[in-house]
Amino acid sequence: MFNGKALAGKVAIVTGAGQGIGAGIARAYAAQAAKVAVVDWNLETAEQVAQAIGAAGGEAAAFKCDVADRAQVDAMVAATVARFGPVDVLANNAGITRTAMLHKMTAHQWQQVLDVHLSGSFNCLQAVVGGMMERQRGWIINTISTAGILGTIGQINYGSAKAGLIGFTKSAARELARYNIVVNCVAPGAATPMTETIRTDPRFKETYLARVPLGRWAEPEEITPVWVFLASEGASYITGQLIGVDGGMSIH
Template sequence: MQETPRSAEGRIALVTGAARGIGLASVERFLAEGWKVALLDIDGGNLEAAMGRLAKPDATLAIVADVSDPAQVNAAVRQVEERFGRLDALVNNAGIAIFKPLLETTFEDWSKVLAVNLSGPFLCTQAAAPLMAAHGGGAVVNITSISGLRASTLRVAYGTSKAGLAQLTKQQAVELAQHGIRVNAVAPGPVDTAMAKAVHSPEIRAAYHDAVPLARYGLESELANVIVFLCSEKASYVTGQVVAVDGGFEATGIGLPALRGHNG
């Protein structure tokens, strides 16, 4: 017997790192599909600007919090419950990157990146799961990275944190299934975010274009489409997966551009 998907109307999502980039694009996608959304970000100024841009005060809630602080995370989930009464989806998008060579990465750098990128999703999911379970379950999407699937220079802390998040996703999926909670991850490849535009030189962009079979950067909206799909009833039998949304980058292996288009 095929189940009838529940309507998105009245459903609630919490998105971390929601003030810009992939997080904000996900918020916009949720709202377009009838969800109400709590936006969490550590940057109050950017969060206020995002709320002004959305201009949907009845359907949104702004929360300024640090995902690496257990007390702030627990308080944030209580705010969601007080405002909306339930929680159906959590998107663990908040993250930071410190790009340094291995031998120049300090323990402070290492600890900061892992605190936000790995401990943050652990804390947020742990805090949110009981509220989800109390209302029949829900979905969690962790935003990892291609850097967690393929090693690269300058990413010893960032890449390791994202690889750990991919494994955390599977642990969470296995343990939370009994509560009706699905957990998946999205691993973005190169995406045209503000950070990428600021730090990727023309040479870097050209190199990515050569390495990605679709020969372009992804769009924030393309990531948001997959994130919201994984939170929806359309993905009701999908859990424990890491979905690379990367234009084929991770699938290419050595992927020499000179061999592309040749059959042998």
């Protein structure tokens, strides 16, 4: 699909890259010759991903960081720059769910999800953007969800955070366009352990699948190519856009 050099010469930070979609993005970036910071608050899994990338001939390093903590984010970005050089690509992907019906959701559950998705993405954006503005180049990709487009039941915290990230993407895209920095967001379909209940529990499975025009779950390798494209020169005239890799679920 890509020639193995689509991201040559680029340094990329991928958050939440210790497993799931983030690990897939990190592997895909390294396979296209980017130098990749594999960032996760779970250092063990991040190291496993970085080692696997190295074993496959790519270049990656693991960094432990809670994206909701600004001091940790600043330290992680400084360590990435020291190791690989200035950051060209930021994939804001780290995420959690704290599921509860809205009348039972605790203030802590509400806040935790907003802190990781929304504040975490802001922290990482702000920590890398100064260097991108100076160098007049940058590619930022935020991971959202159909939950932020269509709404969802039992996850008002998550739906609100992901909807917030759409506004975040569009605002950052407008503000950063003058610096030649493009900012887009991707809504993946259900593919990884985070959505295992939806995909396997008979109470949800058929109802959910009925809402997916392509009528099937995504294969993991169908999810990440768009992150490669949006970090490549091919995306230099695309900004402020939302792309669903969701089997058509968010068509509206």
